[in-house]
Amino acid sequence: MKKPKLNAAVSGFLLAAMVMNSAWSAQEEKPGTGFAWKEGAQIYEKICAYCHEANVGPQIRNRDLPAVYVRAIVRNGSRAMPAFRSSEIDDESLAKLADFISQKVSQH
Ligand code: HEC
Secondary structure, eight states: OOOOOHHHHHHHHHHHHHHHHHHHHHHOOOTTTOSOOOOHHHHIIIIIHHHHTTTSSOOOTTSOOOHHHHHHHHHHOBTTBOOOOTTTSOHHHHHHHHHHHHSOOOOO
16 A cells, blocks of 8 residues: 555545544434444544554554553544544444454454
């Protein structure tokens, strides 16, 4: 894969995230649940991998990061790491995502 130009990639992502976010809010009217993601791997691929597999953010898989730490960073952000609200990633999905990231990856 070609490496994207970082600044353009990040601002492009943020723009896309805002657009997607308003589309989601329009479609998903279930109160309190937000958009229901299917599983941790899917969320990671669609959201986190954009930065964390592209050297924008540090590697987060296979590092034994505790799930509770991953959840806290995702909700609160950390310097260059954007925070995600429960309307973007609901609590249940975030739990699945954090479990997915904290799992050891077996050999491909
Ligand atoms: C727009 C790019 C971007 C996206 C999208 C993103 N991150 Fe990050 N993330 C970063 C950056 C940059 C850092 C490093 C923050 C710093 O220390 O300045 C980071 C840091 C982290 C850390 C702390 C890593 C450590 O070494 O302690 C965790 C955990 C994390 N991200 C999880 C996630 C998860 C889970 C997702 C998907 C929901 C995600 N990030 C999506 C950019 C991103």
